[in-house]
Amino acid sequence: MSFWVETVLLLAAMCAGGWIFRFVGRKVTNNKPFFRDMSYGVAFGYVLGAAVLVWLIWAYMLSRSSDMMVANKYFFLGKAIEGFLIFAVAAWIFRLFGRKVGTEGSRKLFRSMPLTASFGIMIILIYAILAIFAAGIAPHGQEEVFARANIVPGGDVNLGGDPAFPLGTDQIGRDILSRLIYGAQNTVGIAFVTTCLAFFVGGSLGFLAATLGGWTDQLLSRAVDVLMAIPALIFSLLLITVASAWFTGFGLTVSMVVIIAMIDSTRVYRLARAVGINIVVMDYIEAAKLRGEGLAYLVFREILPNATAPLLAEFGLRFCFVFLTISALSFLGVGIQPPLADWGTMVKDLSSFINYAVVAPQIASAPLLAAGAIALLTVAVNFVVDWMLHKSSGLKE
Amino acid sequence: MTEQLLKVRDLKIEGRSDETWNPIINGAGFDLKKGEVLGLIGESGAGKSTLGLAAMGFTRDGCRISGGSVEFDGIDLVNASADVKRNLLGKRIAYVAQSAAASFNPAHKLIDQHTEAAVQHNVLSRADSEADGIELYRKLRLPNPEEIGFRYPHQVSGGQLQRAMTAMAMACRPDLIIFDEPTTALDVTTQIEVLASIREIVEEFDTAAIYITHDLAVVAQMADRIKVMLKGDEVEEAETREMLSNPKEEYTKSLWAVRSFQRPQKPAVQTGSTPVVSVxxxxxxxxxxKVLHDVSFDIHSGRTVAVVGESGSGKSTAARCITGLLPPMQGHIEFDGEVLPLDYRKRNKMQLRQAQMIYQMADTALNPRKTIGELIGRPVQFYMGLTGNEKRRRVEQLLEEIELEPTQYINRLPSELSGGQKQRIGIARALAAEPKFIICDEVTSALDQLVAEGILKLLAKLQDELGLSYMFITHDLATVKSISDEVVVMKDGRVVEQGPKDEMFKPPHHAYTDLLLSSVPEMDPDWLTDLLKQRGVDNIGDAAVSNM
Structure with a gap:
């Protein structure tokens, strides 16, 4: 009960605080337009934001407390705050670096870039480097099994860690750090290939439907409607099951790539058709048609260059979805197969440790490392996509 | 009555682009008395809309007032707080936008939007405001004033919507209304109706107004005083009559002289000669x-045929039939005496090459992702089979023909050109196919008058040099006068009248041609008054058309 009383009191205090903040602001700045035209809601927002900030600092202090019980309670929040600050500073330095180095064009790009976008680009670059040079960077092989299983991440000997394995080992003694790095290669690489395939198929068919219209459009669109009506994850599970029985020669991974690409190409088709239909009605398409141009020229030389901005943005988002789908399928056991390292599988294999979160957060963090890798890339890609959408919307519409 | 309502002094406005502030208005000022109408005129980009909005103490996003003052009835609008402005805007200052269709909320009935401001500002109760709205609709001569307010914006025509918008601005009986090109998007016959009703109601309620437009003839009817703007600078300001009869600055004189370009009528075509295009x-x-009913006309070699009519009269549809985009149900198109396949997909390259098209909106007619060299080079390559250096030389030659410096423009994108230059590229692309016949679909109606003049002169020059035939679709009779040899007047998908230009502009006309001709505003400030006397207030615009 006292929790509710406290909450209500706190809210009341913040309501009053908002009013006082605005009143004092007006007095101190001698009625500057910023405070003069501030509505009460905005003033309350400032106070609320300040309160949250204070709570976060307080929680971070608790996570550093010497009392293990208290520290454990705020362990993940503390790590999240640390991570946030480190990444923010890194992104800021990265952007500063980009503004000083490179061609005139790239420097200009970095100058107008928000911090979120530079964070996204930095993370994507890091992932790309890890994925490409995985064999050189990873300290151990992805299939290498060591004597000690279940070493706790963190490298602290007192808590069951081992400095030789900074992120610990999994349930059969494989180095988690190495597997995370190889996972970037497998998961991200396969997701990239799948997305490209989905875009090639969906994009071509979408533009084709937009340009030709009529029966072609009806046929393709209704077929896509049917495919989209079936829940994607269940549909892909079903198809993979069928494929594993029918196409034994290819291996599960290839059929998974094709199946996910087909299912995702329906979404790409929808977008490409919608964008294409807006372009097809333009006079320059009419001019090209009247000139007698063929279909391929219309689609690839007239329509495609004008659709790149929305398609590129969709590519980023679609990549995230494909990537999450692959991880989800791997988690369910039908995705990327062992012994290949994959983040989804890694979360699944160690998922039982999550129950230890309250008593021993270091142990529970083992499965969360792979989950964090997934989340980080998804957030990074989304930031970059947001930025690109914002930029392209500034030019058109 | 001599009370100064609005004082604008040395107003400077800047806009933000590429991280820097660039001046949009470099110091403009004017006074407005109660009940006075000021006409603001200038080309696009002259800053007239920005100045109009600034008179309300408002700037668009990304703009700021960087100096000067705006004083409305003793209140400093530049430094006024949001609360003070909220009390003025809508109540004492109102704004009528260019496109009423885009400015009304499509989800609410007209009367609901009408009453909103009055109720919000506690001027009238909802019921009173509704009754007042109906009264205003009647004054503005909207059909069915009792019921029209209960329709949604899409159920009302453009001209009526513009009048409903004026009524809405009047809802609180403001002291000042800013009209931002309220008739630019309308047909001439509709425009007259809106002009007449705006003028009447502004006079009746003794409202001061700022009337922004690029059309001199329109502003001559509406304004007591005219202010001319050029690229953010004020050029001159004077009483309407004095400004019209005795402009001082060079720029103003050039604006006045725009309508003078006229080419002589060519001699009549020999009987029996085969027309280039025959519909x-x-x-x-x-x-x-059905949008076209039994339409026939001929276009002879080296001639310009102007097809005139209001929007919806079927003139663009006729062009689509000729190009083959819309295969006709009956009838056929002959080219040099040879019957063309109805559908463009069945025509061969040669047939397609002979008839080219120039579009109204150069923005949508040029692929924004291609350079000028690629845009003009494609037909050169496609039809003539030229590649490499030959192609480049031909493109340069074409650019010279349209009076653009090749080295400077060949690698630019359309977005790096002005409206007039884009339209010239459209012409060059059509010329690249070396056609005999070009359809010009409202090619000058999106351009400023001076620029449009340049395009018309260029088209005339090309016609003389290359012996081209034009089908010139337009609703602007001044353009028809300046460029055409023959005129085809269309209404509701039918050809109402056709013949050589000189005959068409002389009476006797068909009644509809007469209405079209007499609806074109003239520079004479008494023109509208005289016309209303002559036709009677209830027989102008749409009313006159439907009476036919």
Missing amino acids: KNVTAAYGKV
């Missing part, structure tokens, strides 16, 4: 709705 008894339909 024979064409009937066409979109789906089941």
Whole structure:
């Protein structure tokens, strides 16, 4: 009960605080337009934001407390705050670096870039480097099994860690750090290939439907409607099951790539058709048609260059979805197969440790490392996509 | 009555682009008395809309007032707080936008939007405001004033919507209304109606107004005083009559002289010669709705045929039939005496090459992702089979023909050109196919008058040099006068009248041609008053058309 009383009191205090903040602001700045035209809601927002900030600092202090019980309670929040600050500073330095180095064009790009976008680009670059040079960077092989299983991440000997394995080992003694790095290669690489395939198929068919219209459009669109009506994850599970029985020669991974690409190409088709239909009605398409141009020229030389901005943005988002789908399928056991390292599988294999979160957060963090890798890339890609959408919307519409 | 309502002094406005502030208005000022109408005129980009909005103490996003003052009835609008402005805007200062169709909320009935401001500002109760709205609709001579307010914006025509918008601005009986090009998007016959009703109601309620437009003849009817703007600078300001009869600055004089370009009528075509394009008894339909009824006309070699009519009269549809985009239901198209396949997909390259098209909106007619060299080079390569250096030389030659410096423009994108230059590229692309016949679909109506003049002169020059034939679709009779040899007047998908230009502009006309001709505003400030006397207030615009 006292929790509710406290909450209500706190809210009341913040309501009053908002009013006082605005009143004092007006007095101190001698009625500057910023405070003069501030509505009460905005003033309350400032106070609320300040309160949250204070709570976060307080929680971070608790996570550093010497009392293990208290520290454990705020362990993940503390790590999240640390991570946030480190990444923010890194992104800021990265952007500063980009503004000083490179061609005139790239420097200009970095100058107008928000911090979120530079964070996204930095993370994507890091992932790309890890994925490409995985064999050189990873300290151990992805299939290498060591004597000690279940070493706790963190490298602290007192808590069951081992400095030789900074992120610990999994349930059969494989180095988690190495597997995370190889996972970037497998998961991200396969997701990239799948997305490209989905875009090639969906994009071509979408533009084709937009340009030709009529029966072609009806046929393709209704077929896509049917495919989209079936829940994607269940549909892909079903198809993979069928494929594993029918196409034994290819291996599960290839059929998974094709199946996910087909299912995702329906979404790409929808977008490409919608964008294409807006372009097809333009006079320059009419001019090209009247000139007698063929279909391929219309689609690839007239329509495609004008659709790149929305398609590129969709590519980023679609990549995230494909990537999450692959991880989800791997988690369910039908995705990327062992012994290949994959983040989804890694979360699944160690998922039982999550129950230890309250008593021993270091142990529970083992499965969360792979989950964090997934989340980080998804957030990074989304930031970059947001930025690109914002930029392209500034030019058109 | 001599009370100063609005004082604008040395106003400077800047806009933000590429991280820097660039001046949009470099110091403009004017006074407005109660009940006075000031006309603001200038080309696009002259800053007239920005100045108009600034008179309300408002700037668009990304703009700021960087100096000067705006004083409305003793209140400093530049430094006024949001609360103070909220009390003024809508109540004492109102704004009528260019496109009423885009400015009304499509989800609410007209009367609901009408009463909103009055109720919000506690001027009238909802019921009173509704009754007042109906009264205003009646004053503005909207049909069915009792019921029209209960329709949604899409159920009302453009001209009526513009008048409903004026009524809405009047809802609180403001002291000042800013009209931002309220008739630019309308047909001439509709424009007259809106002009007459705006002028009447502004006079009746003794409202001060700022009337922004690029059309001199329109501003001559509306304003007591005219202020001319050029690229953010004020050029001159004077009483309307004095400004019209005795402009002082060079720029103003050039604006006044724009309508003087006229080419002489060519001699009549020899009887029996084969026309380049012949439209024979064409009937066409979109789906089941017939939009062309038995249309026939000929276009002879080296001649310009102007097709005139209001929007919806079927003039663009006729062009679509000729190009083959809309195969006619009946009738056929002959080219040099040879019958063309109806559908463009069945025509061969040669047939397609001979008839080219120039579009109204150069923005949508040029692929924004291609350079000028690629845009003009494509037809050169496609039809003539030229590649490499030959192609480049031909493109340069074409650019010279349209009076653009090749080295400077060949690698630019359309977005790096002005409206007039884009339209010239459209012309060059059509010329690249070396056609005999070009359809010009409202090619000058999106351009400023001076620029449009340049395009018309260029088209005339090209016609003389290359012996081209033009089908010139337009609703602007001044353009028709300046460029055409023959005129085809269309209404509701039918050809009402056709003949050589000189005959068409002399009476006797068909009644509809007469209405079109007499609806074109003239520079004379008494023109509208005289016309209203002559036609009677209830027989102008749409009313006159439907009476026919």
